[in-house]
Amino acid sequence: MHDGSGRILVQQLHKSFGPLTAVQNLDFTVEPGSVTGFLGPNGSGKTTTLRMILGLLKPTSGAAYVDGVPFARLHHPARTVGAVLDSQSFHPGHTARNHLRCYTAATGLPDEQADRVLELVGLSSAAGRKTRGFSLGMRQRLALATALLGDPRILILDEPANGMDPEGIAWLRGFLKAYAATGRTVLVSSHLLREMEHTVDHVVIVSRGQSVYNGSLEQLRATQHSRVLVRVSDPVALTSMLRGTGAGAEYLHDGRLAVTGVDARGMADLALRAGVAIQELQESSGDLEQLFFQLTEGQFTGSDQPFGPPGVTNPDGSAQQPQQWRHRPTPQQPPGRQAPPPQPPPQPPARPPAPSPWAPHGAEQPPPDSPAATSGPPGLGGGYGSRPERPEQHGGQREHEQSCDGDDTHGGEAR
Numbered sequence: 001m002h003d004g005s006g007r008i009l010v011q012q013l014h015k016s017f018g019p020l021t022a023v024q025n026l027d028f029t030v031e032p033g034s035v036t037g038f039l040g041p042n043g044s045g046k047t048t049t050l051r052m053i054l055g056l057l058k059p060t061s062g063a064a065y066v067d068g069v070p071f072a073r074l075h076h077p078a079r080t081v082g083a084v085l086d087s088q089s090f091h092p093g094h095t096a097r098n099h100l101r102c103y104t105a106a107t108g109l110p111d112e113q114a115d116r117v118l119e120l121v122g123l124s125s126a127a128g129r130k131t132r133g134f135s136l137g138m139r140q141r142l143a144l145a146t147a148l149l150g151d152p153r154i155l156i157l158d159e160p161a162n163g164m165d166p167e168g169i170a171w172l173r174g175f176l177k178a179y180a181a182t183g184r185t186v187l188v189s190s191h192l193l194r195e196m197e198h199t200v201d202h203v204v205i206v207s208r209g210q211s212v213y214n215g216s217l218e219q220l221r222a223t224q225h226s227r228v229l230v231r232v233s234d235p236v237a238l239t240s241m242l243r244g245t246g247a248g249a250e251y252l253h254d255g256r257l258a259v260t261g262v263d264a265r266g267m268a269d270l271a272l273r274a275g276v277a278i279q280e281l282q283e284s285s286g287d288l289e290q291l292f293f294q295l296t297e298g299q300f301t302g303s304d305q306p307f308g309p310p311g312v313t314n315p316d317g318s319a320q321q322p323q324q325w326r327h328r329p330t331p332q333q334p335p336g337r338q339a340p341p342p343q344p345p346p347q348p349p350a351r352p353p354a355p356s357p358w359a360p361h362g363a364e365q366p367p368p369d370s371p372a373a374t375s376g377p378p379g380l381g382g383g384y385g386s387r388p389e390r391p392e393q394h395g396g397q398r399e400h401e402q403s404c405d406g407d408d409t410h411g412g413e414a415r
């Protein structure tokens with residue numbers, strides 16, 4: 001039963017491909033009204049998760065719900081979810097407009113909607129150009145336009161900023177924020193936190209298919225601000241004093257101590273009580289990207305701390321594992337970073353969607369989705385449909401795709 005929430009709910013999702021576990025015990029919720037970043041390094045299971053949410057891949061166990069139901073049970077998937085999983089595969093001989101008209105025809109949307117979404121993504125001037133000449137950034141925009149065709153309540157985008165130049169990324173940031181500000185749901189994946197840090201409000205970070213952080217970006221930042229770097233006359237005396245206070249300390253290679261769980265003033269008090277002189281004290285605002293690397297460290301390297309703080313050592317010069325900033329892979333998330341416990345799909349009373357600046361002209365009473373649309377949202381970029389579970393097939397547009405109104409089958413740019 002649709003709950004009208006616009007929420008995405010992932011519950012204990014697990015996917016194995018033979019011996020390979022791509023996603024395990026994943027729990028998170030994507031709420032409407034904000035942009036949620038789904039972040040993790042290459043191969044961490046992001047696309048696999050998105051495909052399971054979109055009903056393109058059957059979970060080994062667990063479930064995903066969109067608007068209160070599994071994707072396959074959505075009444076109007078094309079109007080509920082717009083998704084981009086592959087932004088690079090378009091029929092090279094189709095113009096942007098015609099690419100979109102294939103989808104409007106398939107989903108029963110008015111043709112004019114093609115031009116409307118091209119305008120939304122800033123591609124109006126390229127509407128009549130064949131996609132073979134499109135840059136990476138233009139392809140990303142066209143894929144997004146495809147996802148927007150049904151004026152969906154929920155947007156799911158896999159690496160939408162890939163290939164975009166800084167101006168394009170800035171535009172995308174504003175676009176996604178504005179979209180979410182209308183009360184819609186936006187889930188966007190990326191392997192770069194830096195790319196997304198000014199776009200997302202909430203983040204789910206995955207490493208090796210497991211969630212290692214689920215919370216607001218603000219909270220994640222706050223953990224960075226709680227570190228005090230201090231150089232003292234007697235580090236051993238200070239660490240003894242710190243024991244039992246709840247603060248954590250690690251030795252840095254330059255002889256300083258990095259202390260968590262205490263601010264600069266508290267640090268000064270503790271040093272005084274320990275009878276040590278402070279030679280240097282600095283509150284570290286940290287680097288969010290560095291924290292991201294630490295949370296997801298080691299996925300593809302044999303090194304013990306490929307992204308960790310450089311050269312953490314004991315005072316005697318021996319190597320030491322960082323105490324506070326190290327992600328320990330466990331089936332669960334680190335303390336304080338837990339996903340909320342799995343909930344059954346919430347069933348609040350259905351409410352009508354808020355009026356939307358994105359609504360297509362004259363589409364206040366949209367016609368029911370065509371049967372073709374029920375196989376999936378229109379907007380998986382280059383191509384979308386209920387595909388059988390097959391490796392390597394992440395949604396490419398078939399080269400022999402039919403032309404929808406023929407404006408791009410003859411003439412125009414040479415192939």
Ligand SMILES: Nc1ncnc2c1ncn2[C@@H]1O[C@H](COP(=O)(O)OP(=O)(O)OP(=O)(O)O)[C@@H](O)[C@H]1O
Pocket residue numbers: 017020021022040041042043044045046047048049191389390391392393
């Ligand atoms: N259909 C498949 N058959 C076999 N293995 C697969 C399949 N799809 C994904 N995998 C494997 O599952 C793991 C997770 O892949 P996935 O594409 O979900 O990661 P990702 O986080 O999206 O990575 P990227 O950022 O590189 O796209 C990888 O090891 C990948 O090789």
